[in-house]
Amino acid sequence: MSNRKLTWRHLKALHQLYIDKRTEAKITDNAYIKNVLIGQKKLIKYKSGNVKILEANTGFTAFYEQHFGTDYLRYETFLREQNLETDARRRYTEDDIQTLMFIAGQKEELVQNLSTIRTFSSEIFKGQGSKYLENKQGLKDAVCKILGIADFPEKDPKNLQWRFVVDCLNPRAVVLCENIAHLKNPWKAREQNIELWYVGGNNIGIIDYISPEKLSKPLYYSCDWDYHGLSIYSRIKEKLRLKSFDIGLLLPDTYETALPVNSPYHKSEWNFNEELSGLNRTHFSKEALQLINKLINENKWIEEESLDLITVMTIQYIPKNV
DNA sequence: ATCGCCGCAGTCCAGTGAGG
């Protein structure tokens, strides 16, 4: 869960609490640790008579193993393998580490089409803005080290289009994703034998790279539920129809995460002058149409990453016994 | 020997303010 908003030093300190049952690390600045782990669940406490030392209560071990252990080991192993510092002075957030893991996994593709640091930052560190990376020297160094480059080029290559794939040996379905968020947790998809392709902003040409054998598997599209995302889906569906294939649209499993259309970093707006914002009605199911109309009426959109891909895929679309 | 505590050095980054 990335809403824990933990940084590397928090994760290390929790690991130390797990191993040593105590730590002197300053981690109460994190709201989750302070309010939930110490306040509500009382899994961690201050050593009596000492405000500087935290100790693990009984119950912490089991809680840690369930919620942190696997992730921590994954992160630590990764950092070591990449010869990156595991020092707690590194200020990586948990999202940063997951993104570094993504970068390492897609290294070849990224190095072949190396972009400016601005483009790289806004495309790969999604949601953090184009200057995120250049303002964080430590993180930038880590990215350069992983990619084996000294620095980023001054100019973007022409026709920049990255092709990212989370492949698996024998996929039972292929999901095309508009954003890379789902590709940053590839092990979940692999476990379920779901192959993920990053389609990116407007790149419906990606379809030409997918083999006909895979196109004949069940195909799904995962996107932001805004005008831009849905119209790309429409174009992809049309393009596939001409090749005699079909694709389905993944519906969000909750409406709670809907955001106002004018939220920061979001550009796509509904066209109120046209019926269904000008989208092709025949490309959408009855449920999808209901949801789209609701979003248009309330001038909202739903972010792709707020949809739990695996839940949606297993419950809504793929029968469990397949 | 081991523990707790302190101070120092190194790292990173947010904030600030000058000057395009």
Place this chain on the structure above:
DNA sequence: CCTCACTGGACTGCGGCGAT
């Protein structure tokens, strides 16, 4: 608006020191 340079603060890791 943006960019650059600088600073101060927060934090960790480590070595030393004294108490037990």
